[in-house]
Amino acid sequence: TVGAVARDVHGHLAAATSTGGMTAKHVGRVGDTPLIGAGTFADDASCAVSATGHGEFFIRRVVAHSVHARISLLGEPLARAAEVVVMDELRALGGEGGLVAVDRHGHIAMPFNSEGMYRGCVRDDGRCLTAIH
């Protein structure tokens, strides 16, 4: 799975996710990627989220929308909201994976509870940061 989230100079947010799914998946199996609120979500008032991992768990946990809800309803900062959803709530179900997210201020979070997650970010200065494990 691949994905991206962004905040533009006008303060607008967007998210996109794309995947081939799981190797040897059942024909017709759909994961969290195309399910708005599970693997992909964006709202200018809170954050944009793109997720990756064992999709069935992300669907049941409604992961992307949960990050938005914690920011909107609890007033949590992005880093805290994303951390709780991925490291506590998702893991409690047995779900592995992670997400990338950006909030309306341009803060970035990239938590994961798996061994690694191919990831990267860039800001105004153009300096690209990438990591795997």
Place this chain on the structure above:
Amino acid sequence: MQTFALAIHGGAGTVPAASLTPEAAAAYRRGLEDALRAGHAVLCGGGSALDAVTAAVCALEDDPLFNAGRGAVFNLAGRHEMDAAVMDGRDRAAGAVAALCDIRNPVRVARRVMEASPHVLLAGEGARAFALEQGFAAEPEAYFHTERRWQALQEERARLHDGGSAADAPAERRHG
């Protein structure tokens, strides 16, 4: 406050650190950096967040190292079934496709669903028909075929045949 920001992922099904060669790690990081630069170029020019995430994801879909688009894994029947979605934070507009078999850059089709249809999610043959109606070209199977993914399918089929379950699959196959 940041003027703009972009973050990407290339999946959580990473090769274990102990077995990832320096050359392979460098290739993955190059792919990630190319995607970041594609999105950064959009944002630098005052482009929208929606255009930036589309550009970044397209770059990753075009890179056979990542499990999407050109590098998509095979399903149990030995075919590709690709899913994609986009969402615009300005108005919560959203578009998605599921089980798309042979269209390049599924994320562009998802965006077209958002922008040119009254729907949010189109699946299977309906998604393919919509893509073709909208001018997207179908690619031959060879475009999406990567030997590494094909071998992974054969190994997974053998494992399932020997009594393994989908839940026991190695992380790089269990995760998108």
